[in-house]
Amino acid sequence: MNADQHGLLARFAADADNTALLWASGYLAGLAQALTPTPLAAATAPAAAVQPATILYGSQTGNAKRAAEALHASLQAAGLPARLVRADAYATRELAGEKLLYLVVSTQGEGDPPDDAIGFAEFLHGKRAPKLAQLKYAVLGLGDSSYADFCGIARKLDARLAELGAARVQALGEADLDIDTVAAPWREQALGHARELLKPAPTAHLATVTPLRPHAAPAWSHEKPFAAELLANQGITGREFKGTGFRQYGAIDKDVRHIELSLEGSGLAYEPGDALGIRHRNPDTLVDAVLEATKLDGGIAVEHEGASLPLSRWLADKRELTRLSRPLLATLAERANASELAQLLEPGNPALAALLNDHQLIDALRRWPAAWDAQALVAALRPQAQRLYSIASSRKRVGEEAHLTVDVLRYRAHGFDHLGAASGFLAALEEGAQVPVYIEPNERFRVPLDAGRDxxxxxxxxxxxxxxxxxxxxxxxxxxxxxxxxxxxxxxxxxxxxxxxxxxxxxxxxxxxxxxxxxxxxxxxxxxxxxxxxxxxxxxxxxxxxxxxxxxxxxxxxxxxxxxxxxxxxxxxxxxxxxxxxxxxxxxxxxxxxxxxxxxxxxxxxxxxxxxx
The missing domain is CATH 3.40.50.80 (Nucleotide-binding domain of ferredoxin-NADP reductase (FNR) module)
Known part of the structure; x- marks a missing residue:
């Protein structure tokens, strides 16, 4: 290549995502193959290629993207043709010609699509959406049952595809924070249908192409976080904040911390716009409050998911202790024989959203006392939810550090003081403490590549x-x-x-x-x-x-x-x-x-x- 060609290719590679790079590599290989004389022995036309399945994803925090990537990898490993496309990179005009579509989408807030799927959702519900009698599809929704409209956008898109005439090949999957509990069997079922609907792609005539950029699993993740050293934990709210009490709902006091963490030796890299995931430990005051409300002994050993730990360890390190979920409330209603709570859980009851927004777990346990045993409590509680904080620094200025801006949640409600689990964990740390962290990329939230842009x-x-x-x-x-x-x-x-x-x-x-x-x-x-x-x-x-x-x-x-x-x-x-x-x-x-x-x-x-x- 000459210098201009090399520069163009380098700029494209720096900006393109994995899907674009793989598409470009195949496109360029096809051009090269077309210019290469074909030996007579290879001139026999191969069997007509099967139209690949399209895996379309919309993701706000990366979970839906990872679930879509897992499905794509499964199909590829089985020799089945498939392409992976982010929703905002999808040419909606192609929908009319699709044969098999897998849609993986997270729900943002109360039933809204993630930002990268807004355009696709609007198109599908708009007047320009085509009839889809030729399409077979399946939808996997990712959500958080602490919101009333759990997996709301997935349900809407699933119903809309059917309304347009598409044939659903498997039931809508609705995954809560313990994503793989639903996503893994949904993926296996999707693979089974793909085997029936697709044939392995012919490979004899395909060129071997080396990807421009490898797609490797991150070294550190929510399951395997890096222990970052706390370098600074500094309050940056004004002097009027007293820092000792708890505020009522809507009160003006704030406790915001500027936190600096060392990533030295981790190999972790981030760009401005990415988030830092925190694997927090639930504060002792919160664990003690749950034990008191359930009248359980924290020293009781509980076996669950192949592990045996004292109940207090499950509550401190493994379980979500602030955000409520519909399944937990259903279990609580049954154990407490609470007809009021059961009515709140009835479909379409608008009062449920207010309860989920207003109550933490401890509030529900106090409001509806029930007979719990340690095993049942651990099983009813969700796995600890990831906490993501926007990174407030550039590596070009701070080096191997990541800075955060954390609002410490403290308030008084229902007669008791409340503390945010992750923010409370971070606020209590002193310099030199270890914080389990990982990087959550946000490729759609970046400074412009064109440095001249405002x-x-x-x-x-x-x-x-x-x-x-x-x-x-x-x-x-x-x-x-x-x-x-x-x-x-x-x-x-x-x-x-x-x-x-x-x-x-x-x-x-x-x-x-x-x-x-x-x-x-x-x-x-x-x-x-x-x-x-x-x-x-x-x-x-x-x-x-x-x-x-x-x-x-x-x-x-x-x-x-x-x-x-x-x-x-x-x-x-x-x-x-x-x-x-x-x-x-x-x-x-x-x-x-x-x-x-x-x-x-x-x-x-x-x-x-x-x-x-």
């Missing part, structure tokens, strides 16, 4: 964490594009996270614009409607109001090629999305449908990315 970042509260890494990364690489941050909190004095760093970045030209929204302070900016504020002095100001005030400039930046990022709570993400729709409609001169299509195009182009939770 970026707009919306990150209220601890949602600002990845943008600290973005700004560091762009400064260290000398990116010429501008950086604009929208940050929000309740109070300037107590909630302006990394205030001095942002001020320093502005002075150095690493951050070009900063817009602030302190919802309880009613800080007036030059764009605030003072008359509206006088009429309603209790009106709260959020980042979406600041975006609306800057709407013309935001739209101009987008029109000039800027990337737009949002990180934080799901509700905030929806509010920001609605505000963006209004901005595009107002300044783009189109209607609501045109504005929605504009944002959908930005998402497909990778210029509108969200990390919401």
């Amino acid at each position: 970026i707009i970042m919306v990150g209220p509260g601890t949602g600002v964490a990845p943008f600290r890494g973005f700004v560091q990364e762009r400064a260290e690489t000398g990116a010429s594009g501008r950086n604009w941050l929208f940050f929000g909190a309740q109070h300037f004095n107590t909630g302006f996270l990394y205030q001095t760093e942002w001020q320093d970045a502005l002075q150095k030209g690493e951050l070009h614009r900063l817009d602030l929204a302190f919802s309880r302070d009613q800080v007036e900016s030059p764009h605030t409607d003072v008359r509206a504020l006088a009429r309603d002095p209790h009106r709260k100001i959020y980042v979406q109001q600041r975006l609306r005030e800057r709407g013309r400039e935001v739209y101009d930046w987008l029109q000039s090629g800027a990337h737009f990022y949002v990180c934080g709570a799901i509700g905030m993400g929806k509010d920001v999305h609605a505000t963006l729709l209004d901005i595009v409609r107002e300044h783009g001169g189109g209607d609501a449908d045109a504005a929605a299509e504009y944002l959908s195009n930005l998402q497909r182009e990778g210029r509108y990315a969200r990390d919401v939770y």
